[in-house]
Amino acid sequence: xxxxxxxxxxxxxxxxxxxxxxxxxxxxxxxxxxxxxxxxxxxxxxxxxxxxxxxxxxxxxxxxxxxxxxxxxxxxxxxxxxxxxxxxxxxxxxxxxxxxxxxxxxxxxxxxxxxxxxxxxxxxxxxxxxxxxxxxxxx
Amino acid sequence: xxxxxxxxxxxxxxxxxxxxxxxxxxxxxxxxxxxxxxxxxxxxxxxxxxxxxxxxxxxxxxxxxxxxxxxxxxxxxxxxxxxxxxxxxxxxxxxxxxxxxxxxxxxxxxxxxxxxxxxxxxxxxx
Numbered sequence: 001x002x003x004x005x006x007x008x009x010x011x012x013x014x015x016x017x018x019x020x021x022x023x024x025x026x027x028x029x030x031x032x033x034x035x036x037x038x039x040x041x042x043x044x045x046x047x048x049x050x051x052x053x054x055x056x057x058x059x060x061x062x063x064x065x066x067x068x069x070x071x072x073x074x075x076x077x078x079x080x081x082x083x084x085x086x087x088x089x090x091x092x093x094x095x096x097x098x099x100x101x102x103x104x105x106x107x108x109x110x111x112x113x114x115x116x117x118x119x120x121x122x123x124x125x126x127x128x129x130x131x132x133x134x135x136x137x138x139x
Numbered sequence: 140x141x142x143x144x145x146x147x148x149x150x151x152x153x154x155x156x157x158x159x160x161x162x163x164x165x166x167x168x169x170x171x172x173x174x175x176x177x178x179x180x181x182x183x184x185x186x187x188x189x190x191x192x193x194x195x196x197x198x199x200x201x202x203x204x205x206x207x208x209x210x211x212x213x214x215x216x217x218x219x220x221x222x223x224x225x226x227x228x229x230x231x232x233x234x235x236x237x238x239x240x241x242x243x244x245x246x247x248x249x250x251x252x253x254x255x256x257x258x259x260x261x262x263x264x265x
Binding site: 050051054096100101102103104105106107108109110111112115118119121122125126128129 | 182183184229230231232233234235236237238239240242243244245247248251
């Protein structure tokens, strides 16, 4: 059981460029693909994005690497502002699968459609990852 | 008479050497068994029945039907667990976070493996 979810905004140009790529990959591999609208135009404005809580000082203090914690004193004010205003980031790609015991997710934040090499490598990596996961779950 | 003495002596020495070799071998085997810990096998989630899902606002009890797969969601009271329901506590999902630049790098799969190992270590330490 594996699925791909994309959190997007209808007015976001990066989401518009990423969606056809994900649709093509998931169609080729026959994996369910869903687009979830996470913005003020979403059905439930109170729904939180999966990455919203990662933009907080608490997250960096608990899960950050030492180099992230060292820079926290500089950007603490920014993270607190993001947390207070509930600013959301799109697009977010979530790859979810269930291995029989627990659900696992890989969450990828952001997309840069202007870097062609990065887009090619990203597409290749994503296809390979989904193929490997699907093969492993079918075993 | 001398022949029997030599025979008995050589037999005793051979027995002692063989006994020593077997004792060393057994000692090594028991030490190996003691050092290798049994593998932790995670229990598989049942396919139907009562499940307890934790979320920010509390917990929900979900019943999944055995043959129909029907889902009935019952919000749990904030006081505690319902005593007559034995539910399977669904473990929280394991999430690995990456940025687009990390996912677009050739070393992404190595980073996934490393991060998954760290998540597993943290889970076991809890």
